[in-house]
Amino acid sequence: MTSAIAGDAQARHQEFRHEALLYAGSREFLEGTLRFLREGLANDEPALVVVDTSKIDALRAALGADTERVQFADMAQVGRNPARIIHRWRRFVDDHLRYDRPVRGIGEPIWAGRGPAELAECQAHELLLNVAFAGSPAWSLLCPYDIEALEPAVVEEARRSHPYLMRNGTREVSADYTIAEPVPVQRTQTLPPPPADAEQIRFGPDPQSLRMVRELVLDHAARAGAGPTTMENVVLAVNEVATNSLVHGGGQGTLRVWGEGDALVCQVDDHGRITGQPLVGRLAPEVLQDGGRGLWMVNQLCDLVQIRSSAAGTTVRLRISRSGGPASP
Amino acid sequence: MSCLDGLGPGDHVCCVVESPSHLDALAAQCFAEGAANGEKLVRCELAAFELALDEVVAGLVATVVCAYHNEHFDPPTIAEMVSLHRVTVGRVRTEPGFRMWYVSAGTWSVSGEIDASNAELFGRALTNAASQTSQLRLHAAGLRFIAVAGIRELVTLARAPAGLRLVVEESSPAFQRTWQLLELDRQLPQVELVPTSAGDPAAQTPVAGWDGAR
Numbered sequence: 001m002t003s004a005i006a007g008d009a010q011a012r013h014q015e016f017r018h019e020a021l022l023y024a025g026s027r028e029f030l031e032g033t034l035r036f037l038r039e040g041l042a043n044d045e046p047a048l049v050v051v052d053t054s055k056i057d058a059l060r061a062a063l064g065a066d067t068e069r070v071q072f073a074d075m076a077q078v079g080r081n082p083a084r085i086i087h088r089w090r091r092f093v094d095d096h097l098r099y100d101r102p103v104r105g106i107g108e109p110i111w112a113g114r115g116p117a118e119l120a121e122c123q124a125h126e127l128l129l130n131v132a133f134a135g136s137p138a139w140s141l142l143c144p145y146d147i148e149a150l151e152p153a154v155v156e157e158a159r160r161s162h163p164y165l166m167r168n169g170t171r172e173v174s175a176d177y178t179i180a181e182p183v184p185v186q187r188t189q190t191l192p193p194p195p196a197d198a199e200q201i202r203f204g205p206d207p208q209s210l211r212m213v214r215e216l217v218l219d220h221a222a223r224a225g226a227g228p229t230t231m232e233n234v235v236l237a238v239n240e241v242a243t244n245s246l247v248h249g250g251g252q253g254t255l256r257v258w259g260e261g262d263a264l265v266c267q268v269d270d271h272g273r274i275t276g277q278p279l280v281g282r283l284a285p286e287v288l289q290d291g292g293r294g295l296w297m298v299n300q301l302c303d304l305v306q307i308r309s310s311a312a313g314t315t316v317r318l319r320i321s322r323s324g325g326p327a328s329p
Numbered sequence: 330m331s332c333l334d335g336l337g338p339g340d341h342v343c344c345v346v347e348s349p350s351h352l353d354a355l356a357a358q359c360f361a362e363g364a365a366n367g368e369k370l371v372r373c374e375l376a377a378f379e380l381a382l383d384e385v386v387a388g389l390v391a392t393v394v395c396a397y398h399n400e401h402f403d404p405p406t407i408a409e410m411v412s413l414h415r416v417t418v419g420r421v422r423t424e425p426g427f428r429m430w431y432v433s434a435g436t437w438s439v440s441g442e443i444d445a446s447n448a449e450l451f452g453r454a455l456t457n458a459a460s461q462t463s464q465l466r467l468h469a470a471g472l473r474f475i476a477v478a479g480i481r482e483l484v485t486l487a488r489a490p491a492g493l494r495l496v497v498e499e500s501s502p503a504f505q506r507t508w509q510l511l512e513l514d515r516q517l518p519q520v521e522l523v524p525t526s527a528g529d530p531a532a533q534t535p536v537a538g539w540d541g542a543r
Contacts (some may be wrong), residue, residue, distance in 0.1 A: 232503040
C-alpha cells in the first residue's frame with residue numbers, strides 16, 4: 001500500500017474500482033448499498049444490482065421513486081454458473097458507459113448457501129474481475145460480503161481479491177490485495193476424486209470417438225431421468241470439452257460420468273495444459289475469432305464448470321442440474 | 330427397386346463395391362429390374378462432380394449409381410463421397426457421420442451428426458453447394474447433432490462470399506440454442522434459422538440400403 005494509491009481512492013476514480021462491502025446484518029447491507037447507489041444517482045450514473053430477490057425487494061422499497069433508475073437482476077440466475085457473471089457486467093458497462101459518466105454495479109456472488117465447489121469458482125470469479133476490467137474506464141463494482149454468515153476464511157479471501165474495502169461508510173485500500181497472480185490459484189487445486197463407480201470411457205483420434213462420448217453421456221442422462229433440454233445441453237457441453245482434448249489436449253482423454261444428488265457430473269481428463277488465458281470461456285466470442293467458442297458454450301450450458309490444469313494434465317468437470325433450468329444467453 | 334432398397338427415380342446413390350464382379354452383378358440386376366419397369370438407369374463411376382451431379386440427376390427421371398471401389402479409393406475419400414449421397418449401399422468402412430444432398434435449386438438437405446471429426450467435410454460440401462447461388466437453403470430436419478465445429482463452418486460460409494444469404498430450415502431447438510448462445514443471431518443477420526415445422530417435403534431421410542458385402 002502506498003500513499004499514492006490511497007490518494008487515488010479518495011479522489012474521483014478514473015478506472016475500474018472493485019471493492020468489497022463488508023457488512024453485518026441486513027441493516028448494514030442496506031446502508032452500504034444505498035449510500036453507494038445514491039452517490040451514483042446524484043451524478044445520473046446508470047446502475048445494475050445483482051443480488052438475491054429478497055435483497056432486491058428491500059432495495060426497491062428503500063429507493064422509492066428512484067427504483068426506476070436502477071436495474072436489478074437475480075444473482076441466483078445470473079450467477080448460477082459464476083463463470084457467466086463477467087459477461088453480464090461487460091455487457092452492462094458496454095451498453096451504458098459514456099465519456100465522463102461512470103456506471104455502478106453491486107454484485108453479491110458469494111453467500112452462505114454456496115457449496116464448496118461453487119464457492120471456489122465464485123472466488124476465482126472475484127479475482128478474475130480484476131483481470132477482465134483492468135485498464136477499463138471508470139466504473140465501480142461493490143461486492144457485499146456478509147461477515148456474520150460467511151466463514152472467516154471467505155472474508156479473508158475477499159480482502160485478497162478486492163483492491164478496496166468498504167466498512168461502515170469508510171473506504172480503505174485492502175492491504176491484502178494481490179494482483180501478482182491473475183490466474184486464479186484454484187486452477188491448480190485438485191478436485192475431490194470422482195466416485196469409483198463412475199462410468200468411464202477413453203476416447204482418442206478415431207473419427208467415431210466423439211460420437212461414443214455423446215452416446216455415453218446421453219445414455220447416462222436418459223437413465224438419470226433428465227429432461228430433453230438438459231440432455232441436449234449436457235451432450236453439447238461434454239462434446240466441446242472432449243473436442244478440446246482431441247485438438248489441444250494431446251489427442252485423447254478420459255470421460256467419467258456420475259450423479260451427485262440432482263446433478264449430472266461429467267469430467268474429462270487429458271494430458272494437455274492450459275496456460276495463460278485466465279478469462280477463457282468467460283467473454284462472448286466475436287464472430288471473427290477462430291477458437292474459444294467451445295468453453296464459452298460450456299459455461300452457458302452448465303451450472304458449474306471447474307477447470308484444473310497443471311503439468312500433470314487438465315481436468316474439466318461439468319455439473320448440470322437434472323431437473324434443468326433454461327440456459328439463457 | 331428391390332435390388333437397392335428405398336430407391337426411386339431421381340435418386341443418386343453411392344454404392345461402395347468390393348470388386349468389379351460385385352459391381353457387374355449389382356448393375357446387371359438393377360438394369361434388368363429397371364428395364365422390366367421401363368425405367369432409365371445410368372451406370373457411371375466417378376470421383377468428382379458428385380454435388381453437381383446430384384443437381385443434374387434430380388432433374389432427370391433417372392437413377393444414377395456412383396460406384397466407389399473399396400480397393401481403389403482411400404477410406405477418407407470414400408467417406409466424403411458417401412456423405413454426398415442420400416442413399417448408400419455396400420460396406421462403408423469409414424462412416425462420414427452425415428449426409429448432404431440436393432433437393433431443388435439452391436436447396437440442400439443435411440442429416441446425421443456433425444462434430445470436429447467431419448466438420449471439414451461439411452464445410453467443403455457447403456462451399457460447393459453455395460458456389461452456384463446467392464441464397465442457400467439448408468434443410469436440417471435430419472440433423473441430429475451439430476457441434477461448435479460444425480457451426481464454425483456455417484459461420485465461415487456466411488462470412489466468405491459477399492451477399493450470400495443462408496436459411497437453415499427445420500433447425501432443431503438445440504441448434505437454435507447453440508446459435509443464440511454464441512450470439513450469432515446478432516452477429517450474422519444474413520443467416521436465418523427457421524424452427525421445425527411439420528410436413529416438409531424436403532425432410533427426406535437418408536437410406537442405408539442393401540449391403541451385399543456381408
